Structures are given as structure tokens and as C-alpha cells.
Amino acid sequence: MYTLTGVTKTYKKDGGTVAALQDVDLEIEDGEWLAIQGRTGHGKSTLLNVLGGLDRPTAGTVRLDGHDLTAMREREVGKIRATTIGFVFQTFNLIPTLSAAENVEAALIPLGMRSAERRRRVGEVLDSVKLGDRAHHLPSELSGGQQQRVGIARALAKRPRVLLADEPTGNLDEDTRDDIITLLETMHRRHDLTLILVTHDSALAYRAPCVGVMRNGRLSIRRNTGRLAP
Numbered sequence: 659m660y661t662l663t664g665v666t667k668t669y670k671k672d673g674g675t676v677a678a679l680q681d682v683d684l685e686i687e688d689g690e691w692l693a694i695q696g697r698t699g700h701g702k703s704t705l706l707n708v709l710g711g712l713d714r715p716t717a718g719t720v721r722l723d724g725h726d727l728t729a730m731r732e733r734e735v736g737k738i739r740a741t742t743i744g745f746v747f748q749t750f751n752l753i754p755t756l757s758a759a760e761n762v763e764a765a766l767i768p769l770g771m772r773s774a775e776r777r778r779r780v781g782e783v784l785d786s787v788k789l790g791d792r793a794h795h796l797p798s799e800l801s802g803g804q805q806q807r808v809g810i811a812r813a814l815a816k817r818p819r820v821l822l823a824d825e826p827t828g829n830l831d832e833d834t835r836d837d838i839i840t841l842l843e844t845m846h847r848r849h850d851l852t853l854i855l856v857t858h859d860s861a862l863a864y865r866a867p868c869v870g871v872m873r874n875g876r877l878s879i880r881r882n883t884g885r886l887a888p
């Protein structure tokens with residue numbers, strides 16, 4: 659699904675440059691599950707943003723199904739994001755004045771769906787994350803784990819082919835974290851969803867068949883042959 663070649667991202671800072679990504683080559687197949695680890699400031703979020711078309715690299719190409727995101731107009735990239743790519747964030751990023759259902763529905767507006775179909779889809783996806791009975795609650799009326807499930811429902815509502823998650827369990831306690839991971843694994847299996855997940859949590863990364871480690875903007879990949887116990 660993804661082919662990255664020579665992807666480099668540099669930032670100018672205080673007269674010098676910071677290389678957030680350095681010459682990253684990466685192949686990600688359809689339906690793969692990749693966990694990305696690495697210490698703080700080593701380029702994990704930058705890589706995820708580049709994969710999601712939220713950020714453009716300074717050099718290199720990012721092909722998604724053969725189309726080079728780096729050569730596309732912003733509008734075209736936006737269309738791909740709206741239909742193909744779901745994002746989940748560490749801090750949930752829900753709109754505080756909208757209910758759970760409205761937050762999820764917001765992701766469907768760019769798809770030009772009819773409102774009845776949109777609402778049906780919202781109900782379905784909230785049920786699938788077991789929040790059917792919380793649809794009309796505001797984010798402030800939900801626990802952290804529930805808010806993250808709304809975040810996941812919002813990302814999945816469009817039926818994306820890839821889910822990009824940046825520390826999705828970073829703000830959750832251990833039990834809630836396990837619930838969220840089980841939910842993501844289920845979605846990955848059930849919908850053949852490609853899952854790319856940034857995490858500091860080794861227990862979580864061990865569950866992924868494929869682990870990438872970012873160090874100083876460089877990526878090394880290890881494919882787990884047998885599954886290691888968490």
C-alpha cells in the first residue's frame with residue numbers, strides 16, 4: 659500500500675537544521691500491522707504525519723497505492739485523507755462542543771453522504787466501539803478510554819484502508835489501554851485494516867508482527883516471525 663523512498667524532513671531552527679526524518683525507505687503491505695517505537699524527538703510523529711499526507715517531506719517520495727503524495731496538490735491529498743486514511747491521536751482531539759455522535763459524523767461530511775446514511779453509519783460505528791449508549795454525551799461527560807473510543811470511531815467511520823495512530827494509549831491507564839489495543843486489533847483483523855501505530859509501550863509493540871524503531875530520524879524494521887508474549 660505504501661512505498662517510501664529516501665524520505666527526509668528537515669526543519670530550520672535557530673540558524674541550524676534539524677533532520678526529523680533521514681532517508682527513510684519503507685514498504686507497507688495492505689493489511690499489515692506496524693508498530694513504531696523510539697525515544698522522544700526521534701521522528702515518530704513526523705513519519706506518521708508524512709504517511710497521512712499532513713506533512714510534506716523535504717525530499718523523497720511517499721507512494722500510496724502507486725500515487726506519489728508529495729507530487730499531489732493539497733486538494734487531492736485532502737481527498738485521499740478524507741476517504742482512505744483514519745487518524746487517532748494521543749490527546750483524542752475531539753471537538754468539545756459536539757456530542758460523541760456529532761464528532762464521528764464530522765468525519766463523514768467531506769464524503770458527501772446523505773444525512774440519513776451518515777447517521778446510520780455513525781450509529782453503527784459507535785456500536786462497534788461499544789458506545790451506542792453514549793452517543794449524545796459531550797467529550798467532557800466521557801472517561802478518557804471512552805473519549806479515545808470516540809476518536810477511533812471517528813477514524814473508522816469513513817471505512818479507511820489505513821489507520822494511523824500516534825500514541826493512542828499514551829493518556830490511558832493500563833486496563834483501558836488493553837481495551838483500546840484489543841479494539842484496534844479486532845478492527846485490523848475484521849476489516850483487513852492496515853494499522854500503523856506509534857507507541858512508547860513495549861508491551862504493546864510486542865503484539866505487532868512488524869516493529870519499526872526510529873532513531874535520529876532513521877528507521878530500522880524488525881519483522882517478528884513468531885509472536886512474542888507481551
Ligand SMILES: Nc1ncnc2c1ncn2[C@@H]1O[C@H](COP(=O)(O)OP(=O)(O)OP(=O)(O)O)[C@@H](O)[C@H]1O
Pocket residue numbers: 669670671676677678696697698699700701702703704705872
Ligand atoms: N514544526 C517543527 N519545527 C521545528 N522542528 C520540529 C517541528 N516538528 C518537529 N520538529 C523536530 O523534529 C524532531 C522529531 O520530532 P517528532 O515530533 O517527530 O518526534 P517524536 O518521535 O514524535 O517525539 P515524541 O515521542 O516526543 O512525540 C524533533 O527534534 C523536533 O524538535
Ligand SMILES: [Mg+2]
Pocket residue numbers: 702703704824
Ligand atoms: Mg510524537
